[in-house]
Amino acid sequence: MFWIGILFALIMLADWFMQKKEGVRLKTRMIVLIISGCFLVISEVVFNMKEQWNLTILFQYLRETMLGRSF
Numbered sequence: 001m002f003w004i005g006i007l008f009a010l011i012m013l014a015d016w017f018m019q020k021k022e023g024v025r026l027k028t029r030m031i032v033l034i035i036s037g038c039f040l041v042i043s044e045v046v047f048n049m050k051e052q053w054n055l056t057i058l059f060q061y062l063r064e065t066m067l068g069r070s071f
Contacts, residue, residue, distance in 0.1 A: 005044065012036045
């Protein structure tokens with residue numbers, strides 16, 4: 001998983017320099033960088049929790065808590 005994070009960071013860095021070369025405003029580049037960073041963090045969290053949480057467990061949890069066990 002470590003290599004995926006490094007690869008993702010290198011892609012973000014390359015995209016940053018390509019946007020800079022094309023003359024994209026700094027504010028726009030920062031927004032893109034922040035969104036990409038959020039996706040990186042979310043993917044890391046999801047990967048690390050894949051054994052503890054999956055869709056079946058999530059739907060069962062939602063059914064028991066939020067839906068009041070009516071289904």
